Amino acid sequence: MIERWNRDQVLALAPDASSQKAAQGVSSPGKWSNAGVAAEAVWGECKGSGSTPYRACVDLSEPAYRCSCPSRKFPCKHALGLLLLWSADGVPGADEPADWVAEWLDQRRARAARPAAAPRAAEPGAAPDPRRAEQREQRVAAGLEELERWLADQVRQGIAGSRRHDHWDGLVKRLVDAQAPGVAGTVSRLGAVLADDDWPARLLSEYSLLHLLLTAHRRELLAPAVRGRVGFPVTREEVLAGETVRDVWDVLGRRDEEQERLISRRVWLRGRTTGRAALVLSFAPTGQALDASLVTGTAMDAELAFYPGTAPLRALVAARHAAAPAAPPPGSTPEAVLGEIAAALAGDPWTDSWPVVLDAVVPMRNGAWLLGGADGGLPLHPSAGTPWRLVAASGGHPLTVAAEWTPGGLRPLSTWDEEGRVVVL
Structure with missing residues (x-):
């Protein structure tokens, strides 16, 4: 049986504040019937506006959610309300899941056990084109050279003209055209510095870090970290094909950020034995669901695959073995x-x-x-x-x-x- 979560952990799963409020409105025992919890699932039927109650269930091992309501939010208020009821010890235990819950769980296990499809044979022209890769290297190098000249101009002319938030727009577009999206994103966020009282010092600090990045790229120093910051992609398949680190990983917390109609979720993990830090990132357009499978305060025995770098941090969950008992993680001074x-x-x-x-x-x-x-x-x-x-x-x-x-x-x-x-x- 999965250790019961508390109210804070459940509300942290909500996609927004309105979902938190709505979930609390459907978390009372009187709203639910035929509810139960067994092994790694909790389920129930919630009264709705129609004659047929909504069926909601949660696979607690992921977690994963299913509800018959038409909501586009994920998890919906019924799944959250059910979890709130469970967290308050309001769901009775059962020997076996209800039939419709067991069917859904079996389908999930079957999909998880299905072997990955073998990659299709490469068609003519499908292999990476060395000439195209070389052309991109040249375009990126040219874009970074322009950025280096631009930074030198800023220092010579002074930063008083940087008070306009659109000061960097033209440069950002040229860096995107030069196929350097990583550094283009860094430049596009410089406008946020202007909101600080000490913006001149902050801006010069950001310019210094950019100059350091350009110098490191030119001298081929810290290659994996620098190439990642510039914007050379590393595919998910490449990361998962590398070595993995198995440990009991504590989920420390998460933070969501919205920028240009895209929401990013940063989930922080820490290995109990290795002491490794890890960051799991997910993205979704505004209004759509983000990955909610890593619950703050829980722990899992899992293998993580890290993106290349001299101080690897970003990772993918390569394999989950089991949930682990939740406990305060080891701390430091x-x-x-x-x-x-x-x-x-x-x-x-x-x-x-x-x-x-x-x-x-x-x-x-x-x-x-x-x-x-x-x-x-x-x-x-x-x-x-x-x-x-x-x-x-x-x-x-x-x-x-x-x-x-x-x-x-x-x-x-x-x-x-x-x-x-x-x-x-």
């Missing part, structure tokens, strides 16, 4: 965390986020909010504001806290209460 960050930056100087777990720290105010102890601590990111949930969970007592490190400070992800239950921050 602030000093040890700083050493880990320094090592990551030495391998990839453009690293802008990294998952960390701090042990025996308290939130405290010293001008700005910190996580630490009597000897000082690490500052929180200004966007964290006053961390009321963290303060309430601590009550002045030391906590294990998972956070996302950024150059601007820590973004808290999750913590654990006295009974070892996760609190999503």
Whole structure:
């Protein structure tokens, strides 16, 4: 039987705030009939506006969801409401899943056991064209040379003219045309720096990192990390064909960001034995469902395949073996965390986020909010504001806290209460 999740973990699965509110409206026992939980599934029938109740079920091992309602949100409010009812111990246990649930689970197992289709024989002209690859290398090199000249002009002329948010638009388009989408994306995000009070220093810092990237590319230094930042693709198949790292991976938390009608989800993992940090990314157009299979506060015995790099972080889940008992992950002191960050930056100087777990720290105010102890601590990111949930969970007592490190400070992800239950921050 899967260990029961708490309310915070369930609400963290919702695609938006309105889904959270709607789910709480259908989470009362009176809304549900024929509900049950067995092994790795929970199911039930929820009253709707029609005469026939909606059938909802959740495969807790993924998780995966199914509901007969017409909602396009995923998971829908009925699946979330069912999980909320289960988290409150409101779903009775059963020896076996209902027939319609068992049928769905069998179909899922059959699809998972189906061997991958063998790749089709390459058709004439389907193999990678060395000339085309060389042409792209030349176009990228030319685009980066233009960017290097542009940066030199900015330094000579001063950055006062950068106050316009469209200052970089023309350059971004030319970098896209030069087939360097990674660095084009970096340049396109420079406008966000202008919102900061210390924008001149921030902008010069970003220009310095860009110049470092261009120099490293020209000298072929840190090749995998640099090529990835520039925008040379590594396919999913190539990543999965490489070596994997098996461990019990704690799901520390996640963060969603929206940019240009595309939502990205960053899920942070940490290996209990290896201590490896991992980032699982997923993307979806605005309004569509993102991958919700990695639940904050859970753990899984799994194999991860990492994208190439000198400080590998981004990964794919190559194989799942079993769920693992949830528990607070092993933590480190602030000093040890700083050493880990320094090592990551030495391998990839453009690293802008990294998952960390701090042990025996308290939130405290010293001008700005910190996580630490009597000897000082690490500052929180200004966007964290006053961390009321963290303060309430601590009550002045030391906590294990998972956070996302950024150059601007820590973004808290999750913590654990006295009974070892996760609190999503």
